[in-house]
Amino acid sequence: MEKKQYSVEAIENGTVIDHIPAGKGLAILRQFKLLHYGSAVTVGFNLPSKTQGSKDIIKISGVTLDDAAANRLALFAPEAVVNTIDRFQVVDKRHLTMPDEIRAVFRCPNSNCASLSEPVQSRFYVKKQHGQTRLKCHYCEKTFSRDSVTEA
Amino acid sequence: MANLLYRQNVISVSDLTTEQLELLLDTALKLKASPRDDLLAGKLIGSCFFEPSTRTRLSFETAVQRLGGKVIGFSDGANTSAKKGETLADTARIISSYTDAIIQRHPKDGAARITAEFSSVPVINAGDGTNQHPSQTLLDLVTIYETQGRLNQLKIAMCGDLKYGRTVHSLCQALKRWGCEFAFVSPPSLAMPEYITEELDEAGCRHQVFSSLEEAAQWADILYMTRVQRERFDEQEFAKIQGKFNLNAAMLAGAKPNLRVLHPLPRVDEIHPDVDATPYAYYFEQATNGVYARMAMLSLVLNEEV
Numbered sequence: 001m002e003k004k005q006y007s008v009e010a011i012e013n014g015t016v017i018d019h020i021p022a023g024k025g026l027a028i029l030r031q032f033k034l035l036h037y038g039s040a041v042t043v044g045f046n047l048p049s050k051t052q053g054s055k056d057i058i059k060i061s062g063v064t065l066d067d068a069a070a071n072r073l074a075l076f077a078p079e080a081v082v083n084t085i086d087r088f089q090v091v092d093k094r095h096l097t098m099p100d101e102i103r104a105v106f107r108c109p110n111s112n113c114a115s116l117s118e119p120v121q122s123r124f125y126v127k128k129q130h131g132q133t134r135l136k137c138h139y140c141e142k143t144f145s146r147d148s149v150t151e152a
Numbered sequence: 153m154a155n156l157l158y159r160q161n162v163i164s165v166s167d168l169t170t171e172q173l174e175l176l177l178d179t180a181l182k183l184k185a186s187p188r189d190d191l192l193a194g195k196l197i198g199s200c201f202f203e204p205s206t207r208t209r210l211s212f213e214t215a216v217q218r219l220g221g222k223v224i225g226f227s228d229g230a231n232t233s234a235k236k237g238e239t240l241a242d243t244a245r246i247i248s249s250y251t252d253a254i255i256q257r258h259p260k261d262g263a264a265r266i267t268a269e270f271s272s273v274p275v276i277n278a279g280d281g282t283n284q285h286p287s288q289t290l291l292d293l294v295t296i297y298e299t300q301g302r303l304n305q306l307k308i309a310m311c312g313d314l315k316y317g318r319t320v321h322s323l324c325q326a327l328k329r330w331g332c333e334f335a336f337v338s339p340p341s342l343a344m345p346e347y348i349t350e351e352l353d354e355a356g357c358r359h360q361v362f363s364s365l366e367e368a369a370q371w372a373d374i375l376y377m378t379r380v381q382r383e384r385f386d387e388q389e390f391a392k393i394q395g396k397f398n399l400n401a402a403m404l405a406g407a408k409p410n411l412r413v414l415h416p417l418p419r420v421d422e423i424h425p426d427v428d429a430t431p432y433a434y435y436f437e438q439a440t441n442g443v444y445a446r447m448a449m450l451s452l453v454l455n456e457e458v
Contacts, residue, residue, distance in 0.1 A: 112281050114260035119241050120269065129350060139262025141164060141283055143347050 009042055014061040016083040016090075017073065022046050024077050025056025031076065037063045052079070071099045072106075075126070075133055075146055101125055102135070106149045113140040124149070157452040161268040161275045164284045165322045170329045173293065177303075179458055180294045180441070180448035191451040191458060192221025198251035199225030200243075201278070202234060202258040207417070207439075208278050208287070212255045215446035224251065229258075244270035253454055256280075274453040282318055288416060289322040291445035295438040296327075296374055299412040304330040309368035311337040312378035312397050312422060314344040319416045320378060324348050328355040335371055337362045339393045342380065365399055370406045375399070375432075377415045379422050400424035404432050414438050 020028060025045055028034070034041055040061040049055035065073070070082050074096035084092035104121040115122055115137070123138035133146040156172045168176075197216045201209050209227055216223050226232055234243060240263055247254055248271035256267050257278040264277035264284070279285040297303055308327060310320045314336055324334065325348070334352060336344045336359065343361070352359050362368045369375055380397050382390055398421055399413065412434040415423055419435070427433050451458050 110261060112259075112261050114240060114258070114263040114266050114280070117260075118239050118266050120266060137262065139265050140281070141166070142261065 009059075010088055011042070011059045011061045011085055012088055014039065014059065014063050014085050015065050016085055017058040018055070018081045018083060019049065019052060020056040020058065020077050020080045021052065022054040022056055025058060028073070028076060029058060032069070032073070034058060034060055039063050068105050070094055070096060071102050074098050075102070098133070099126055106135070108137045108140060108142075109144055109148050110137065110140050110142045113137060113142070115139040155452055155456055155458065158456050159274055160453055162286050162449050162453065163264045163268055163275065163277045165286050165289045165326050168286070173290070173326060173329070176290050176445070176448050176452065177293055177297055179452055180290065180444040181298065183447045183451070184441070184444040187218065188451070189218060189220045191455055192216060192219035195221040195252040195454055196250070197221050197223050197450065198247045198254040199223045200247060200254055200256045201225065201227045202229030202232070202256070202263075204228050205257050205279060208257060211442045212278055212287070212446050214443050215450055218443065219447055219451055221450070240266050241270040248272045253450065276449055276453065282316065284322060285318055286322065287442065287446050287449060288319050289326050290449065291438065291442040292319070292323050292376075292414065293326055294441045294445050295414060295434065298441070299434055300373055300410060303327065303332070306330070306332045306373045307335070307371055308332050308374045308376065309335040309337065309362070309372035310344070310376045310378070311365055311368060311399070312380050313342045313384070314338040314378070315342040317378045320376060321345070321348050323376065324352060328352055328357045332357060334359040335362050335368050336360070337365055337368045337397065339380065339397070342384065365397065366403045369399070369404050369411065370408075373408065373410055375411060375413045377413060377419070377422050379420055398422050398424065399427055401426040401430050404430055407432060
């Protein structure tokens, strides 16, 4: 039997974030603090892709991304596919869709927003405006660019 | 019309449907024409002002008392448990267990929505930080309708601090539903924020920028003045714009007879006293309408039928 050749080494258990648009892999690695898990992370940049021409890929051993993390990823790379790996097999494949609403993931960047000091989960409405993803805080009703919310 | 506001919170203009706004407007005008002193009989209202706002507080408390209700509360958060570190969520739980409705003013953006999430009684937002002040918007709508006989297809000019002015933002968000056209006059650094002009674009409302107040006064049905605060500029910068956004009676020559000048008050020098005597001045009547707008809010959230 012909052995499949991987550009990036296969992992036994964990998560593979595949089909990341080429060039965004490093930003996702940094913004999602994927190195902070302390697990082995392997990354491939500019790998050939049948659908995208080229793509980035990130493999994290021993870590499974929850729905909140997957939602957050959808804001940055909606084309990405999150695969859960168990014993070298893909046991779950999540195609990401941009959520209408995102809760308990980001802090509101508005320092005067009441949600920062009250026992509530953060809540944003996701909007597309002029091709840009914007997040509107449910509480203070201020609208932010995707990047400013991440940095909060 | 069924009461679409019964037991509802009034937090933000953007939450209110056009039908709810029209119901509020009709009720305010109805209460102005035929005052009622029974609509809050037996009701106790919490007037929770975590920051001082004498005009708004007195207007709300007048509305409660004119409707036959009673008020408890405070006029400064410094004297409350918030000062001891109590969360707004806990304060809301407690005060809503004492009262039939809460009127709240708070310095934090979004505070009214948080109170509403933890309150067991309706919450009326009397201003939350730089965010919303729906009763001001309602009294503006009442006044515009009263002076123009309609809300649709009006030409609305807004002048002054359009960047930080919560009143002009909310008024745009409300009036866009009736297909109004807008003109903005402001120092470039205090221009209308993009998120508001984008909302107007999405609603198909035309908007433009005028360089002079005279031009706006001749074009408009409503000229909505706001104050340019000196502290937002350095001295040199302020000298360049000083007076340019102040209205006087001579500037109203050539205005349409139906033009009315509005202002959320207090004014400083952005409307010269010589405008007061012209038929265009309507800002004091506008302030009076605040009581009727607030009476409409309170009576609708607390009565199945008004």
